[in-house]
Amino acid sequence: MSGSELDARRMLCPMPVIRTQEKVEQLQAGDTLTVFCSDPGAIHDIPAWCRVNGHEVLDIQQQGEEITIRLRVGEE
Amino acid sequence: MSEPRKAVALISGGLDSLLAAKVIQEQGIHVEGINFYTGFCVEGHTHAIRKKDRARPKRNNALWVAEQLGIKLHIIDIIEEYKDVVINPKHGYGANLNPCLDCKVFMVQKARQWIEAKGFDFIITGEVIGQRPMSQRKDTLPVISRESGADELLLRPLCAKNLEPTRPEREGWVDRDRLHGFEGRTRKPQMALAASFGFEDYAQPAGGCCFLTDKQYSHKLADLWKARGERRYELDDIMLLKVGRHIRPRPNFKMIIGREEGENRFLQGYRKQYTHMLTTSHPGPLVLIDGDAGPDDLELAAQITARFSQGRDADSVDIEVHIPGGEVHSLQVQPMPGAAIPRDWYL
Numbered sequence A: 001m002s003g004s005e006l007d008a009r010r011m012l013c014p015m016p017v018i019r020t021q022e023k024v025e026q027l028q029a030g031d032t033l034t035v036f037c038s039d040p041g042a043i044h045d046i047p048a049w050c051r052v053n054g055h056e057v058l059d060i061q062q063q064g065e066e067i068t069i070r071l072r073v074g075e076e
Numbered sequence B: 001m002s003e004p005r006k007a008v009a010l011i012s013g014g015l016d017s018l019l020a021a022k023v024i025q026e027q028g029i030h031v032e033g034i035n036f037y038t039g040f041c042v043e044g045h046t047h048a049i050r051k052k053d054r055a056r057p058k059r060n061n062a063l064w065v066a067e068q069l070g071i072k073l074h075i076i077d078i079i080e081e082y083k084d085v086v087i088n089p090k091h092g093y094g095a096n097l098n099p100c101l102d103c104k105v106f107m108v109q110k111a112r113q114w115i116e117a118k119g120f121d122f123i124i125t126g127e128v129i130g131q132r133p134m135s136q137r138k139d140t141l142p143v144i145s146r147e148s149g150a151d152e153l154l155l156r157p158l159c160a161k162n163l164e165p166t167r168p169e170r171e172g173w174v175d176r177d178r179l180h181g182f183e184g185r186t187r188k189p190q191m192a193l194a195a196s197f198g199f200e201d202y203a204q205p206a207g208g209c210c211f212l213t214d215k216q217y218s219h220k221l222a223d224l225w226k227a228r229g230e231r232r233y234e235l236d237d238i239m240l241l242k243v244g245r246h247i248r249p250r251p252n253f254k255m256i257i258g259r260e261e262g263e264n265r266f267l268q269g270y271r272k273q274y275t276h277m278l279t280t281s282h283p284g285p286l287v288l289i290d291g292d293a294g295p296d297d298l299e300l301a302a303q304i305t306a307r308f309s310q311g312r313d314a315d316s317v318d319i320e321v322h323i324p325g326g327e328v329h330s331l332q333v334q335p336m337p338g339a340a341i342p343r344d345w346y347l
């Protein structure tokens, strides 16, 4: 199990979601991924994407413009 | 028991694709969704830019639909490949620069490749005969099936009863009797079906699923192609067409003027790529200059910039012009009166 990072800053939705999806495809169940982004839409979209695809959001933090979302990859 | 059959549903985020997927799911088929991102999609963008919209970020409708259905959703970036669809549509455009028929063919073709790769059995869409003038006509639905190569594996659950049976129906994977025969522009049958499933609060996009059906947007895209002398675009170009006020005072350059704080902040992200100007004596917008502007052009652009600043009634306004690479010029100009800007400069 390992932790990876993804820089999706300055991307507008749904690009942060698409890049997250592409990254998750390369990871294993149980791995964690930290996504850095700046489009506030991602606060809604990345968790929604995780819910429908069976991944778990561990933590969401927002500091000014910067949003950090940590998730754990689900089974399959 | 044998494995259930598997279908992929094209999910636009609108009601029809939601219903089509639900109808098939109800028949015990395993359904997953696929959503294509072309760069022109109405989803997402502009709400993240304008300040007044930032406080309440809108949901992504395709994800919302997937959640209602409890299905997986795969969002696929087709930005690069889609350019050829927009630039050279074999079947031409609709009322604006929307190449709907070619777009549908392309998306179903991508879905066909997807089901082949993932071992799915068929494809479903929310198309309804007669619902849209270009892509959803009795004579164009077969064109989509044929040219996409999906042929008999493309099922339209909302109007299947008005079409020849497809393979999923003939093989008994789905029960044709429990499909629908919707036709025409009315939305009533869809709304009744939505109510029967208990769906509320679904998105009802007016013109279509993308900016290409928007008249003003298409006008700006056509202007971009004309000014460049070729039909070509990058993602940044089509994003910028969604933001700010666009004014073309001369054929060789146009101005993109931020209308409020959120847009100004968004445009700032392009400062390194574009010549841009800002007012220093008064609060004002950030303005990007797209094209090849000489000193004389920049003087004119500065007068227009001043017009959109809070110094519009002042005798003179100080402007800083930043050229990519770091060069900075200062100008002092008289704001151009609003009435002196011809209507047809506005794109």
Ligand code: SF4
Pocket: B098, B099, B100, B101, B103, B104, B135, B208, B209, B210, B211, B212, B213
């Ligand atoms: S409205 Fe846009 S996305 Fe929808 S079919 Fe037409 S071109 Fe394609």
